[in-house]
Structures are given as C-alpha cells and as structure tokens.
Amino acid sequence: MDMRLETTQAGFTLSLDGRLLLRHSAAAPCFFVGRGNDSIEMHRGRFEIEDRLVERCPLAHAEIDGERIVLAVMKGQPPRLVIRLEGNALVLQTVDSTVNRFWIRVAADQDEHVWGGGEQFSYFDLRGRRFPLWSSEPGVGRDKTTEITFKADVTDKAGGDYYHTYYPQPTYLSSARYALHVATSAFSAFDFRDRSFHEIEVWAVPERIELFAAPSFIELVEMLSGRFGRQPPLPEWVYNGAIIGLKDGTNSFKRLVKMREAGVKVTGLWCEDWVGIRPTAFGARLFWNWQANETRYPGLRQRIAELNSEGIRFLGYVNPHLCDDGALFKEAEAADYFVRDASGRTALIDFGEFHCGIVDFTNPDAAAWFSEEIIGVRMLDYGLSGWMADFGEYLPADVRLANGMDAKLMHNQWPTLWAEVNAKAVASRGKTGEGLFFMRAGFTGVQKYCPLLWAGDQSVDFSRHDGLVTVMCAALSSGLLGNAFHHSDIGGYTSLFGNVRTPELIMRWAEMAAFSPVMRSHEGNRPRDNLQLDGDAVVLQHFARMTEIYVHLAPYLKTLSLEAAQRGLPVQRPLFLHHEADRRTYTIQDSYLYGPDLLVAPIWQASQEQRTVYLPAGTSWVHVWTGQSFSGGDKITVDAPLGQPAVFHRADSAFGSLFRGLREI
C-alpha cells in the first residue's frame, strides 16, 4: 500500500493508494483533541454512558516533518498531537496527559457506503447513523417504537437501541475499497451522518489508526482477516447434522432419541443445564459453577461416552462468572482470582437473585486456572466436544484489575480475553478445530480465538430490530471483519411480555439455519411457555428436512470452511463481495451469499408466501426449487412457501448437480 502525505497550500492531504482519506486545512481540520468527564454505569450488562465534554480543540495548525505530522491549536503553540506514519498505520502520540478525547474526520464521498463496526444487528450499511461501540447486552426489542422495547425499558432499562451489540469493533470498510481500524479498546463512536466526512470519536488517544486498501472487496476482507486472525476450519463432526439444544435434565436424552426417530439428522446434543439449575422467580436458571451436576445429570460422563459411540457429540455451557454459592467461587476467591471493587473486595455482580464474581483474566494465573481447571479438566477431559462460551460484556467500568489497567479500557477487550481463555484450553488438549465453542461477545482480536460466533438472544419474533432478520445483518457485518463462521438460536431466545414462538417462526428460522455454517436449536429462556421443535409434528418434520438439506450441502460447505481457514472469507457474505460492480447490492442486508454460488433470501416476516429479492447483475441465477433461470440485475419475486426459502445458485456453479439435488429432499 502506498500511503502518501502531501503538503498543500492550506494544510496537507493523506492518501492511500490514490484514495484521499485526510484533507486538512486550518479552516477544516481533521484532528481534534480534548477532555471529557464520563460516567459509565452498568445494570445487568446494559450501560448508561454519559459524557460531559469539557474541551474539544481543533488542531488547526499542522507541520509536516518528513513522515511526521505535528499538530497544534495554532501556529507558535506547543504541539498537542504528533502523528507518525509507520507502515499502514498512523501512530499517535500526545504530549498532554490530560487529553482523553480524540476525534478524526476522514474524507467521505456523498454516495459512499460503509460496513463493519463489529457485529451489527440493525443496520448493515452504517452510513447516515452514529454507532457508539461498547460491548453490552443488545437489548430486548431494540426499537423505541415497539411495545416490547417499551416494556423492557420500563421494567429493567433493557430495551436497547439499534447500535447496541455484544460485539463492537472499531473497524469499518468503505465502498471506496479501503478499511480503517482504530487500535484502541476505549469507548469509541463511529459517526457516519455527515455527507463529506466520517467522524470517529475515541475516549482516549488511540495508539494507532490502521489503514487497509485493496483493489477488490474480496482482497480487502482477506487483508482484514489476516490482520485480526483466522479461525480453523469447522470440525468434521459438525457436518453430520444439527446440534440440538435441550435443557431438560436426563429427559433431554429421551427427547433426542424421538427427534432422531422422526428423521432429524443430529450431530450434537447441547445441554446448558449440565451444570445444574437454580430456581428463581423468573424460572429455572443455570447454576453458575462450571462442572457436571450429578443431581441433574447422574452418570453424565458415561452418557456422553454412549452418545459419542452413536456419533453424537455432547456440548455444555460456561461463562466467565462464578456464583458465590458454588464451590469454584470459594476456590477462586481463596486464590485471589476475582476482579475487585473500589474497596478492594471481590466485586459481586447482580445477575438477578444471585451474585457472582468475575474471574480476572488480566491475572495470568487466574486465566490459566480457568482455562486448565475449568475448561480443560471439567469440560474437555470430562467429554464435552463444545460449549456456549456465554457473556463477556459484563465487566463494569469501575472495578479494579490485576494488571492495574483502567477497567474502562479493559471492558471492550474482555470478550477477547474470554475467547483466549477458551481457545487456550482447547489448544492444550490438541483439539483446535475439533472442540467447538461459540460466543456472542467479541471485540478486536476475537477472530483469532473464537471458532464460531453465535448471534446471541434474539426475540422469538419477526421484529425488524430484534427478530430473525437481525441474524443476517450480524453475520454479514461480523463476517467482513474476519469472523467466517456465524450461527444463531433456531427459533430465537427471548420470550417476554407474552411474546412466544409460532410454528411459522421456528420453521422460517430453520430454513435460514440450513444455509448457515452451523444448525443449532435452543429451547429459549422460557421453554415451557414456548413451542419446541418436538412440540409439533409439522414443525418437527420440517426441521428434519432442513437438517437433511444442511447435510446434503456439506460438500459445498466444506469448501467454504476451507476457504475461510485459508483466506479468511466468511461463509455468509454480502452480495457485493462477489458483485462489486453492481452498486445496487451495497445496502442489501436481508439476503446473503452462502459462499460464492448460493444466494439465500430467507422469509423474515410473518405470513409471507413470496419473497422479492434482488439478483446481482451479470450473473445467471437458478431458483433451486423450480429450476427457473433468472438473468440478474433486477428484483424478482418467487414463491417461498414453508419449506422453500428463496434460494438461488449460480448457473455456472461447479456444485450445480449438488444444488439440483436439493429438489429431491
């Protein structure tokens, strides 16, 4: 890449392979520094973040000194920011230790599109909005105009908004075929509302701003994946069918047998409740003490061995917290492994009728203990093939950490530390690429450790900002940043305020999941109030067929998995990744390419029997269920009754006969 710094009459410009990124003049400076007093308060994974800005000074005066830009408020004033060009990065340094706010304005075109920001659930194209980036619960409803959001807000400040995500990342890709990454873990906000610039705000002076440019989107994504880390290929066992989520104690085994008898292709049984349960006013929750629970699952080790002999893997659940009435809590507290509060005591976090300590992953001994003693010994050695590695967003901003860092600066990094603890455990048993854990939380670098993202807790509905459709946005946005594998809870998770699953919802969700890297079901937060896969014969039969489709596509998916491991391309891709000449594809977020050859347009609204979809120009497309051909370059509408999501394959695909085989299933 050619990063070029040039002095102009009014200031300077910085361009990257011919793209103008910074255009500085005294009248319109690109850099600002200042100070603010923030307040960040957590309540159950949701944060009230407020800033009182004290200072924001444009750095109007720039002096170019070789590869250095020296910035001051005015000529003759001492420099407040020094920027050194180093490789593909701007390396930032401030001499003023009181500075804790930083802004940069990057030149933008009016018709430019931008994507990224981590895993975004509401808007794939970020242009026109501001995105605060802070790992948190994403909210229930996430749309201030809906009744559910209102109720969640009123009862628990839990409604959320469009930008809330478990996995923020201060990185964006531009349709100008460059990407920008801010090397910081501080709170930041990416503001794409202005027509002529993008403004990035960081609550610290970031160490570096990294720039990437490539001739094509594909190469740009490869480059980012190289930067942030690649996942191993999917485990071979995944391709055998779905992972069935049941948390019904030993009854889970019986139910699994019946589902298999009904024709469901199963590769794994996932029992969150393997650690036992805790009755609360809100229903049964898990007992957060990460080891097999003999009361709920007597003889589990033996049962796992039996399942394995039938070709079924067993998966469990873990998170970075330990409940204060569990045995592991005592062990960790005795060893001084917990995050501390301001008074120096173990910080106890309220999770709703129980309290937990947070294992301090900045303490190498604590991280190693969790990795070895919990995940290594109690999970992998016990026979688990995978698990949900839940949470990662709950580090309060005001706790004390072993490494002495400000918790505000560690908060966003916590998911990556958590992923590393899991990955190290898997690696220690030589099971990288075989043991499969999945996470919802993330941040810069999580790519290197986490083999599979999971989209978190959608509501059990078709809502625009918290339903099925948000999973696609999440897969596409995170995929561009090097997270190749993404999946979700089939049927959604959150059932509150009388909102429950319909058969249609489960079936539409399963149709989408069949065309994703991993099929996994979940009973949801209120299993008894909600329809389950095995609670309706039609739903179960539909699901069985979807698992057949998934298994049928395995040969194709394996090539995508390999491509992901080698090149960092995500399995689920925005249409523009392979059709960049067609700008009409740039804002599409409700259909995706499943590898280069399949275009998937799930039904994501209720009571729809047809689907309108844009097919990229210059390619010939075949509707998989009818064989009908389309030339691309326009919106078309196809029938999409239950069981036939709108899926198309490239007419010239090498997998043509495999795809044509779908009609026989």
Place this chain on the structure above:
Amino acid sequence: MDMRLETTQAGFTLSLDGRLLLRHSAAAPCFFVGRGNDSIEMHRGRFEIEDRLVERCPLAHAEIDGERIVLAVMKGQPPRLVIRLEGNALVLQTVDSTVNRFWIRVAADQDEHVWGGGEQFSYFDLRGRRFPLWSSEPGVGRDKTTEITFKADVTDKAGGDYYHTYYPQPTYLSSARYALHVATSAFSAFDFRDRSFHEIEVWAVPERIELFAAPSFIELVEMLSGRFGRQPPLPEWVYNGAIIGLKDGTNSFKRLVKMREAGVKVTGLWCEDWVGIRPTAFGARLFWNWQANETRYPGLRQRIAELNSEGIRFLGYVNPHLCDDGALFKEAEAADYFVRDASGRTALIDFGEFHCGIVDFTNPDAAAWFSEEIIGVRMLDYGLSGWMADFGEYLPADVRLANGMDAKLMHNQWPTLWAEVNAKAVASRGKTGEGLFFMRAGFTGVQKYCPLLWAGDQSVDFSRHDGLVTVMCAALSSGLLGNAFHHSDIGGYTSLFGNVRTPELIMRWAEMAAFSPVMRSHEGNRPRDNLQLDGDAVVLQHFARMTEIYVHLAPYLKTLSLEAAQRGLPVQRPLFLHHEADRRTYTIQDSYLYGPDLLVAPIWQASQEQRTVYLPAGTSWVHVWTGQSFSGGDKITVDAPLGQPAVFHRADSAFGSLFRGLREI
C-alpha cells in the same frame, strides 16, 4: 450590588455582594467558546434538536484590565472573548464571528438549590438535572416510563420529557440568594448536574449575563420582577366567580344558566368556539379565522351584551396563526404579513388536516394589523372581555422573517412578541388591567405584557409529569421570575388513548383552583368522551362550593393582586419565600403559599383521603377546616376528604376571621 473582580494567583474571581460566582484559573476555566452545527426540526410544535459539536475551547488565559476580562485560549494568543463589567451585568463580546457556542461555569455549593428556568412542569428545584430551554409543546405524558408517553411518542413523537415547556427562560435563582439571567434568545441549556459548578450553554455568544443579589428571597424576586416587567392587578370582575369554559355553540348559554342555578358563582363565559368549528378526523377543532362566527353563534354581539348586563363577561380565543381557507388569511397574504419559507413563499404550517400562515410579528405593520384589526376591532370592540391567547411556540427554525433575523434566534422570543401584540390591543382600548388574556407560551419579557399565565394542556389525570401536580410546579417556577398570576384548566385538557377525566380528578383540581388567582374550567380536547362539570350532580355541587370559597377569599386575593402589581410578588409562592431560614422548604413543589398567610397542599394523587404536608418552622399554623393548630417545623398529616383540601392559615394572620369563615361554606 457590589460586583467585584479580583485577580488571584491562578486567575481571577468575580463576586457579587460577597458571593463567589466565578473562580477562574488556567486549569479550571470559567468560559468556553466554540462552534457547533445544529439541526432543529419542528413537527407540530415539538422540536428535534441535535447538535454536532465541532469545537469547545476553554479560555484558559485571562487578563484583567480594569473592568474588563480579556480571555484567550493561551497566553500570547489573540483574545477570543472580551467581557466588560457594566452595572450588574457581564457584557460579552467576541471577535471571532465563527463562534456560535458559549459556555460559562458558575461556582456552586454542594448543597445549593436553584429554581427558575421559566415555567417548569416537572422539577421545581433544578439541581441535579440539565434543562434545555426552547419554547415548545411540553408533550403528552412527559415520562418515558408511562404508557401514555410511549403511545404519544409512537403515534406523533409527542410524548415529551421533563424539561419541555411552552415557556422557557434563561434565568435562575440560587439558594445563595442571587439570580443569573442570560440576555439571549438563542437555544440555551442550563446544566445543574455538577456538584461544584452550574454550566450554562448558549448557542450564540449572549449579549449580557445579568446578575442580581439580595439579602432575602423576597427582595430578589422583587428585583427580577422589576427587571422583567410587572403585570397590572387582576381585573375587578375576576373576583366574582369562575370563568366557565364551554364550546358548545349556543347551547353553551343554556348550560351556563343551569350551572348558575346550581349555585356556581360565575364571572365569565369562555367560548373558544366563538370563531366556529372545523370538523376533523380527531373531532371538532376551531376555525382559525379570528372573528365571531354567525353560524355557530348567531347574534353573538347581542348575547354578549345580555350576558354583561347580568354581570357575566364573555371570553374568546385567538392564536397567531391564520388558516389558509379563512378570509383573514387572504387579507394577510395580500399585505405580505406572513412568515416566509426558504423559497420566499408564505410558510404553511401543518396543524393536522389544515394549514396556516404565521403572522410575522417582526414586521411592525403585520403586528399592528393583528393588534388593531383582529384583537382590537374583532374582539375587544365586539365585546370580548378576555381570551386565551394560545400558542406562540410554533415558529420553525428555518423560516424567513421580515426583520432579517435568524429564526433560530427569534423562536424563543416569539411568545413575547405575541404577548406584546395582545397587550397593545388591550392598551389601545384603554383596557389594561380590565381585558384579561391568558397565555401558555412565554419567554424573557413576557411578564411585561401578559397579565395571566395559564399552565397549558395537562393530561386529564394525576400523573407525576403531566397531571394536576405539574400545575403547582409551573406556578412556583414562573412566579419567581415575575409572573404573579397563574392558573390552569380545571380538570386538565388532554384526553388521549382512552385516558378520561374522573369525578375525583375534576374535584381535586377545582379544590386547587379555588386557591389560585383565577378559576377557569375547560371542556378538554374531547368533551364528549370526558366528564364535564355539569355532567355529574356531585361534581357540580362540589364545584359550586369551590367557587364560593374562591369568592369568599376575594378580599385576601385582592391584597395579593395589589402586592403583585406593586412589588412583583407572585400570588402562589414557594414556601421558602417567607420561610427562608427553613431549608427544608427549599425543594417542596406540591404545596405552596397562597400569599403569605395561606399554605395550600392539594391532593394530587388518586384515592387519597389524607395529605401529609410540611409546615415551615417558626410559624404557628391553623388547619382551616378543623381549626387545629400546628407549631410548624415538621411533617404532619391531616384528613383531606373531597371538599377539604389541606389548607392552613398563619395563626397570626390579619385575615384570620376571613379564613375561619371558610368553615361555614
């Protein structure tokens, strides 16, 4: 007042009669200037206001030059702000024309209280919160945790919040017995969240910041009233009873007769619909063409004369807009009297199924025309004794005005211009202190023109942020800034989403109104769906008794009215105004002094039969209904069944026998 500017080692201090108000140092400057790009969009009197801050520079370097403070970012830099001390004011001047943001930090004590901000409906003590000051509809519900607010937000972005008010004013009083007023009509925000300073933000460099100090609250309030203008005493005719609001065409006369027969003391009949009605999907609205409507009120002039002969005044309605299908619109447009849009055409404002022009009061001819031809000829000369002078908040920020001023800077001033148009008409007929118009909108200076505030459109309920209780907060806050006379719609106004008046609500409201300067009823926005005074015999009888109480208290009220005209003391007063040594009175907003001698604590919640009230220390209080004595200095609880609001008089009052007479009514 002694304003003292002193150089200190680190900077300077400014004190006022010994009160430290500014404490400047390079490390903690008091003044900031900067730039922002704002966006202010109106939808039916509600504004979406957004700022993108570009610059906020602390003016760290101060040089004192006699009575001047010269402020720069740093030593050796050109000054960005020059402040001259002049009398009781800081006169501000900036040399940089790009500056459009200004901040000042005023030293604060941790236990300081502040009041004012115009007419505030939610919080009387402003400490701990930030108050944007921009005239607007206050919202329906005004509390994001209530269903009504949610529905109003979703259907029409109309829910509002705690700080929304028709009548903002950039003035506050401090418990340190000083007041600060910002001479600006730009958007401003008073931020009282910090423990050690108050921060005021203005979207312009204000002309002046005026300071007032006095040894007592009473004197401070007198001083402010002198500054902003005093109202004439209440018209003599007001004391004869209630003003009955009916908008039922000629049926209004018949209903009035029946109410009088039931014992209601009536001094006026107020018919909003004297201009005729306009049927809309939302029900009957008024026809915004300000002249008597012969269809709805045949022979109205004669009817008014008849009423007058019976001692009943007739009141009407007017606002600054003219509907585009009315005759007066044509006249105004032909004369070029309307505010224009960006393209130079008459700006047409959507009021819901009809559109109006806004008469441009910055055009002296237009203002004079409205004053003389509409209010003078068509209202006063026609026989009206008063009217609701509605609206004043609806000047969009992007229109063009005759005086060439930016509409953003005229928006807040519009209510004052509107009041002046009304006051001039009244004065032109020699009826100042006799013709009674009442307004909800206000701003600095409205005091001089508007003889009576009205609290606007409360919801027909007991809700904390939009119900009965908010009227007290409104009366107290506006009263401290020189608005001596305040009243409200008995029973509330806004009935939406199935929220309707209960008999209890009307009765509790009437109990409060009996102890206020003016009793006036309103049918509300949906008369047919809501209980009316004459719709329930118990309610009517209760109301009749309340009018008797009001009339009984007239001798006392007259002294308050006179005191208001002479000294500027409001009729309704916060408890601390006469009990400033008792700090426990400083935050009370649900009871008030009605003049110095009565303490009124209305029931403002549903289903309450008792009222707990704090009685100021050092005074002996007598409960008016039982004669029981209390020594003050503590909270006490009294029975307060319907008809007996918790009211106390000073044991030493010269009006003791009058107050004791209340027991006989």
